[in-house]
Amino acid sequence: MSRSLLSLQSLSAIAMRCASTAGSPMVRTPVPLFGIDGRYVSAIWSAASKQKKLDAVDNELKQLLTLTQKDVRFKDLLFNPLIKVCVH
Numbered sequence: 001m002s003r004s005l006l007s008l009q010s011l012s013a014i015a016m017r018c019a020s021t022a023g024s025p026m027v028r029t030p031v032p033l034f035g036i037d038g039r040y041v042s043a044i045w046s047a048a049s050k051q052k053k054l055d056a057v058d059n060e061l062k063q064l065l066t067l068t069q070k071d072v073r074f075k076d077l078l079f080n081p082l083i084k085v086c087v088h
Contacts, residue, residue: 024050026042026043027045027046027049028042028046029041029045029046044057
């Protein structure tokens with residue numbers, strides 16, 4: 001598995017741990033965000049903030065952005081829900 005996918009998994013794990021603590025309040029983002037993408041960003045921000053890993057998450061998101069810029073097929077996989085994943 002590539003390093004970028006591992007980073008994405010660790011980012012996902014942070015978000016899942018945050019979601020599992022439903023009783024704790026969300027940490028607000030410095031700038032109000034709206035829409036579906038805003039909800040995802042807010043959840044990631046809150047989870048990373050609670051675990052004091054904002055810098056690590058920032059670096060991982062930058063790596064993900066770089067990977068989507070370099071690998072068109074990976075970008076298509078992320079942004080096109082009609083593409084089927086083929087694992088051999």
